[in-house]
Amino acid sequence: MAENAPRRQPTLDEVAERAGVSRSVASRALNNAPHVSRAKREAVERAVRQLGYVPNPTARALATRRAGAAALVVSGEDPSIFADPFFAQVIVGASGALEEADLHLMLCLAASDRGRKRVGELLRSKGADGVMLMALREDDPLIRMAEEAEMPVVFGGRPVGPVPRWYVDVDNVGGAREATEYLASRGRTRVAAICGRLDTEAGRARYRGYRDAMLAAGLDPFPPQEGDFTEPSGAAAMAVLLAEHPDLDGVFAANDNMGAGALRTLREAGRPVPADVAVVGFDDLAVARIADPPLTTVHQPITAFGREMARMLVALVNGQDPTPLILPTRLVTRSSA
Amino acid sequence: MAENAPRRQPTLDEVAERAGVSRSVASRALNNAPHVSRAKREAVERAVRQLGYVPNPTARALATRRAGAAALVVSGEDPSIFADPFFAQVIVGASGALEEADLHLMLCLAASDRGRKRVGELLRSKGADGVMLMALREDDPLIRMAEEAEMPVVFGGRPVGPVPRWYVDVDNVGGAREATEYLASRGRTRVAAICGRLDTEAGRARYRGYRDAMLAAGLDPFPPQEGDFTEPSGAAAMAVLLAEHPDLDGVFAANDNMGAGALRTLREAGRPVPADVAVVGFDDLAVARIADPPLTTVHQPITAFGREMARMLVALVNGQDPTPLILPTRLVTRSSA
DNA sequence: CCAGGAACTGGGAGCGCTTCCAGTTCCAGG
DNA sequence: CCTGGAACTGGAAGCGCTCCCAGTTCCTGG
The missing domain is CATH 3.40.50.2300 (Response regulator)
Known part of the structure; x- marks a missing residue:
């Protein structure tokens, strides 16, 4: 800006004048609408090019009642x-x-x-x-x-x-269920859930899926240990879980961030993953691949x-x-x- | 949408009419510009409330020549x-x-x-x-x-x-320099650089900072090992570095993603961090805290x-x-x- | 009591575009 | 050669808002 001459943007009127057509024709040509002869259409295109015309989106939006x-x-x-x-x-x-x-x-x-x-x-x-x-x-x-x-x-x-x-x-419920079933199928019986905010449907649904799968497998679902979908909250939840249920052998975390947090707490607590405690996350974000160990997780097509x-x-x-x-x-x- | 009667949005004219003032006064009242008596201003506010009026941003944009x-x-x-x-x-x-x-x-x-x-x-x-x-x-x-x-x-x-x-x-140069100086100050002498894309100024500047600091410390800078700022590229670069310079004892990664990748490769190669190889990143994103071990890094106020x-x-x-x-x-x- | 401002008001001209519609051109068919 | 309709054209009316400016009202001081 500012370097150039402060010449105004050319308007459609100027394009039309230059092309020797009326404004309506120019407009139609621009929006390649029908009722414009080939010759005039080309004349308009030429004028547009010569003038470096770009339509004003605001004016267009006002006229069409479409914000774009x-x-x-x-x-x-x-x-x-x-x-x-x-x-x-x-x-x-x-x-x-x-x-x-x-x-x-x-x-x-x-x-x-x-x-x-x-x-x-x-x-x-x-x-x-x-x-x-x-x-x-x-x-x-x-x-x-x-x-x-x-x-x-x-x-x-x-x-x-x-x-x-x-x-x-x-499919939050289905994903959580699958994750929990997997844990159960690997012989884990004391599987806790670090769930997301329970004032979101995703948080609730994932917990429901977990609970359903636990019950279906004949296992006792843990009460929800609530986090807020962040890594620190996952770490904190894991710490609480570890204190209350030192014998747990699996964790379903409602997202990868919290899963990574859980992994961190487990590492600091000296509980090997997955040998001692298995962890599954949800989301399949980059962090799942980067985590140590890489996180088994529920992929969603984000x-x-x-x-x-x-x-x-x-x-x-x-x-x-x-x-x-x-x-x-x-x-x-x-x-x- | 669709549930309500398809009544049009009220316009400023209607507000003005209802408030018993002219459109200009209504406009001024809305933008709380001067030259509006207290009484009329309140009348306008009332009308706005009654009608549920919201100004049309497009029309405003057209008139003010400000897109907002x-x-x-x-x-x-x-x-x-x-x-x-x-x-x-x-x-x-x-x-x-x-x-x-x-x-x-x-x-x-x-x-x-x-x-x-x-x-x-x-x-x-x-x-x-x-x-x-x-x-x-x-x-x-x-x-x-x-x-x-x-x-x-x-x-x-x-x-x-x-x-x-x-x-x-x-301050990319300064940050990279500080990171490298730190590595040198901890006794690392064979410090490699995983740099970012060299077709970006950030990539170049961070490598310059690294090189400057190496030279200033009397150490030999490594040639740039280029990544593209992603975790996999950092892992790959680290692998190359390890193959070519098995004796390196430090790595400056031009961002945390690549630092995390380097950490992963080092872990897989059985090279303990930082005991054997020290790693510093750049950015101070969440991944730096989550990484194992947590990444020393150059914080930038993003x-x-x-x-x-x-x-x-x-x-x-x-x-x-x-x-x-x-x-x-x-x-x-x-x-x- | 009046002149002279200050404060306020509202008509109207845009902002740049689309689109309706009345009017014009063109051509095939009669 | 004329008619009717299809194809095309362009004037004009907006879209909803801001803001200039001429006009009006209301004080104040002389």
């Missing part, structure tokens, strides 16, 4: 929740799908009151064509904001409470999760009525169990 | 570069600063040609008020796009080549990095001329060195 953008909002009382690499992968997927639909991605970290207020305004204004909501907690104010919004909203992961109309989720969420939103924006989606998980065995 | 949004673009030939938790932290910082300035954050992963083209259009249209550019490689097409743009651009990390007018960077980048952009957007910023690093000693 979708928002991804990540809830949480603390922006650091976003540090979880999970979201980065979701974004990669969503970004790609949005790019295909020529929509921009707006990212909102709705942590502060101010942030939530801005999301509320976004939902009620026409600042975006649709919104993807993630990491909602029980009674999250965003839930009701979303209900009241006259704008397409897709949920990334079902929230606690009534099931929304449009969502993408992962990039696909983001992609499908965005595709669903695009469908909604285009007036279709897509069906909710539940993505499958699969167990990835490494050496921790 | 800033873009953060992450370059790279592969969107997976974004999976590096580094960016998540930058975003947390940037998002907060942007929120203070009431700007939305648009995120662009400029990986594909199409993605780059869209960024180019963004830069030339008025789709955003300014742009933050990150992860630029040598000869990155985005560099020249940015030069030609008549729009505020802040670089996050200097690119290879001419120094841009506005940037935020971290959230501040994002925050300052955004603040600089906001200053630019407001017509100021901020000065570039280089953030300090500091060594965090854990047990890997």
